Amino acid sequence: MENNTKKTLVIGCMDRRYNFVKEVDNENCVVIRNAGADIVNAEQSIIAALQQNPEITEIIFLPHQDCAAMKYVDGVASDGTEQNGLLAPLVGEFQDKEWEDIEELYRINSDDGFARLRDIVGRATEGTGRHIEVKRRYVGKRELDEQSEEAEGHSAVVIVEPFDGTNEDIAKRLGVEEGGMYVVQLLNADDVKQNAALLYELREKLHLEKVTLLEIGTDKKEYKKLADIAKKEFAADFPEIDFVQVPLKSAQSTRHRHVH
Ligand SMILES: [Zn+2]
Numbered sequence: 001m002e003n004n005t006k007k008t009l010v011i012g013c014m015d016r017r018y019n020f021v022k023e024v025d026n027e028n029c030v031v032i033r034n035a036g037a038d039i040v041n042a043e044q045s046i047i048a049a050l051q052q053n054p055e056i057t058e059i060i061f062l063p064h065q066d067c068a069a070m071k072y073v074d075g076v077a078s079d080g081t082e083q084n085g086l087l088a089p090l091v092g093e094f095q096d097k098e099w100e101d102i103e104e105l106y107r108i109n110s111d112d113g114f115a116r117l118r119d120i121v122g123r124a125t126e127g128t129g130r131h132i133e134v135k136r137r138y139v140g141k142r143e144l145d146e147q148s149e150e151a152e153g154h155s156a157v158v159i160v161e162p163f164d165g166t167n168e169d170i171a172k173r174l175g176v177e178e179g180g181m182y183v184v185q186l187l188n189a190d191d192v193k194q195n196a197a198l199l200y201e202l203r204e205k206l207h208l209e210k211v212t213l214l215e216i217g218t219d220k221k222e223y224k225k226l227a228d229i230a231k232k233e234f235a236a237d238f239p240e241i242d243f244v245q246v247p248l249k250s251a252q253s254t255r256h257r258h259v260h
Pocket of ligand 1: 015068
């Protein structure tokens with residue numbers, strides 16, 4: 001029965017080499033992705049996902065090695081350069097931390113993010129009797145899709161609806177090369193604004209040429225509103241933003257996996 005379907009909330013990085021489906025043994029997912037699998041700048045989206053989807057019984061947090069967002073944080077810290085205002089929300093999270101090398105920073109991001117996530121889930125479900133299992137997988141560099149590293153002309157796809165399609169699904173719909181595509185997925189207006197600013201700051205590091213806002217068409221008012229906000233936020237920073245509408249019917253996930 002549709003109503004009894006358990007869902008998994010997946011929280012990961014927007015990294016283009018990243019295929020969350022490998023990590024998740026459930027075909028019914030709500031996906032949140034941003035630069036660095038950063039919990040602070042996705043907090044409101046996580047709460048929204050939990051509120052809108054009572055079927056969520058499990059959360060999988062997927063931080064990873066070789067992360068461009070963390071490399072940026074590391075660069076800012078070691079340069080001692082003045083912290084850019086737009087990146088403050090991300091860089092500021094690590095202000096009181098010290099790390100020997102980038103590997104340690106990846107671990108800090110993973111450990112801190114996981115602790116924050118458990119705290120958010122605890123607060124969001126307090127007194128409801130609802131139990132959500134929070135899991136983490138720390139994705140190693142070798143587990144990222146190396147083939148995608150060769151792709152040129154990177155773009156970002158922004159989705160502000162609970163769409164659980166893979167990079168492959170999204171690329172197919174847009175007719176673009178999968179390997180060159182970062183995917184940002186959020187469910188809250190403040191998170192959208194924050195992450196639009198972060199993406200703008202990271203654009204050169206990521207060789208970002210274009211942003212596409214993908215409207216899946218779940219037809220809920222709140223998502224329409226969010227799409228309008230995202231369009232406005234990203235259009236201000238990325239004049240080359242595309243706005244693409246893909247009807248839900250044709251946009252549904254095409255992944256086929258064996259259910260055990
Ligand atoms: Zn990353």
